[in-house]
Amino acid sequence: ERKRDVSFLTNLPDASEKLKIFEADLSDPESFGPSVEGCIGVFHTATPIDFNLTEPEEALTKRAVDGTLGILRACLKSKTVKRVVYTSSASAVSFVGPEPKDVVDEEDWSDVDFLRSWKPYGWSYAISKTLTEKAALEFGELHGLDVVxxxxxxxxxxxxxxxxxxxxxxxxxxxxxxxxxxxxxxYHMVHGDDVARAHIFLLEHPNPKGRYNCSPFIVPIEDIYQILSAKYPEYKMPTVLEELKQIKGAKLPHLTSKKLEDAGFEFKYSIEDMFVDAIECCKEKGYL
Structure with missing residues (x-):
């Protein structure tokens, strides 16, 4: 059986003392039992992704929902897990229907029927994330498991x-x-470290409820161009500012994060931090 290279995890600082890796598979929910046994909190971040549509949407969604429900059952069975933080996606709130909204909050859900008829880029992923998040919240309510x-x-x-x-x-x-x-x-954007901090914040919060958007910035591509061209003039942009204004594409809605911030969370990183950290990391890893 093929083994995945997880050295990028095992080589992290203090990994030998603080990191334990279990073998598990979303298609085999029972396999998650040993990994949650004895835990008080679980972050469920894994999901099947197929942007190239090599798998039917229904099959992808079924794998995502069944895998998540299997993990939640393992959490319930453990008797020790107090809370599960499920990582959803902006795609579960962004596509509300034929009439797009400029700002969306936690009351908004992507319209699955609309996605199936319109089929934008990543539509099957958006459907799977929408239906899986709903299933996770419903499972928590039905079984008395704290799921946010x-x-x-x-x-x-x-x-x-x-x-x-x-x-x-x-x-x-x-x-x-x-x-x-x-x-x-x-684009709606957030720094990766802020996402990690927000997961921990919700796990440790005394009484979180339901869904939380985690998106401090809405960034037009013209602004991205200006940040990158000023900071990294050595990279030849494939276009100029005036041409960017002519590009037709998705104008993604702003995910207001007021609920998360009202709960006490503070975003730490700026828009420039996001791009500088991403580019420097790409340079270190040979992508630039």
């Missing part, structure tokens, strides 16, 4: 995995891509 969900947008900043994350590749398309690949004209 965190909804991040494009996560930008430093990364530890060897592969270039899709969100960073999309955010840095002006540097690592081509003009014709720009399919988004306004």
């Amino acid at each position: 969900t965190l909804i991040p947008p494009f996560v930008v900043g430093r990364f530890i995995c060897p592969k270039l994350p899709d969100s960073i590749e999309k955010a840095l398309v002006l540097v690592v891509g081509k003009k014709e690949e720009i399919g988004i004209t306004r």
Whole structure:
């Protein structure tokens, strides 16, 4: 059986004392039992992703929902888990229907029927995240398990995995891509370290409820161009500012994070921090 290289995790500082890796598979929910046994909190961040549509949407969604419910059952069975923080996605709130909204909050849900008919980029992923988040919250209510969900947008900043994350590749398309690949004209964004901090914040919060958007910034592509061209003039942008204004693409809604901030969370990183950390990390790993 093929073993995955997890050295990027085992080589982290203090990993030998603080990190324990279990073998588990979303398609085999029972396999998660040993990993949650004795735990008081669980962060569920894993999800199947298939942007190339090699798998039918229904099959992808079923794997995501069944895997998540299996993990929640393991948490329930453990008798020790007090709270589960499920990592959702901006795609579960952004596509509300034919009439897009400029700002969305935790009351908004992506319209699954609309996604199936319109089929924007990543539509099957958006459906799977929407239905899986709903299933997780419903399971928690039904079984008395404390489940809260965190909804991040494009996560930008430093990364530890060897592969270039899709969100960073999309955010840095002006540097690592081509003009014709720009399919988004306004991005919702958050620094990766702030997402990690928000997970911990919700786990430790005395009484969180339901869903929490985690998206401090809404950034037009013109602003991205100005930040990158000023900070990194050595990279030849594939276009100029005037041409950017002519690009047709998705103008993503702003995910207001008022609920999370009202609960006491403070975002630490700026827009420039996100891009500087992402580019420096890409340079270190040989992507730039």
